[in-house]
């Protein structure tokens with residue numbers, strides 16, 4: 001014989017197992033599980049973008065720390081010292097002693113908030129020496145309006161073809177077109193990176209200057 005009370009109880013348990021939303025003893029446990037899962041997913045949804053965003057903004061600082069404050073990072077070795085002198089690829093012994101100028105490309109590191117590029121061409125200079133005299137360096141940008149100053153072998157001078165500015169080989173302007181002399185640059189002679197007047201390494205403090213002004217103003 002079937003006990004009606006037992007039969008009703010079995011029927012209720014079966015119903016709660018199969019019908020969604022049916023109230024019964026499993027419902028609170030399942031609900032807790034869903035809430036925990038939802039909470040966890042919500043935390044992940046907030047934490048992941050926040051962490052990535054934080055890393056993105058901290059990246060320049062982290063990189064600087066990693067590179068020791070500006071001298072490292074990226075690939076290759078910086079050729080610039082803390083005073084701003086850049087080691088050139090040419091050495092004193094290859095500069096003609098007869099005073100003929102030599103054009104040299106200057107490489108420097110370029111850095112913005114997010115990237116650092118090693119040894120990028122940043123300009124060109126004229127170098128010359130006479131006998132055992134000092135190395136002279138001039139920025140090749142014309143102080144008139146910024147064209148490139150060339151060496152004219154026949155006239156043995158510097159000349160800018162844009163508006164005919166002319167300069168002697170010591171950088172002094174030789175006509176009235178340019179507002180000032182060519183921009184001379186500071187030079188340091190070194191051996192193995194150490195100051196040495198008789199050294200063969202040429203280091204130049206490369207700067208650009210405002211154009212079309214009589215004053216030599218670094219920019």
Ligand code: FES
Nearest residue numbers: 142144145160163
């Ligand atoms: S830019 Fe050189 S002469 Fe004008």
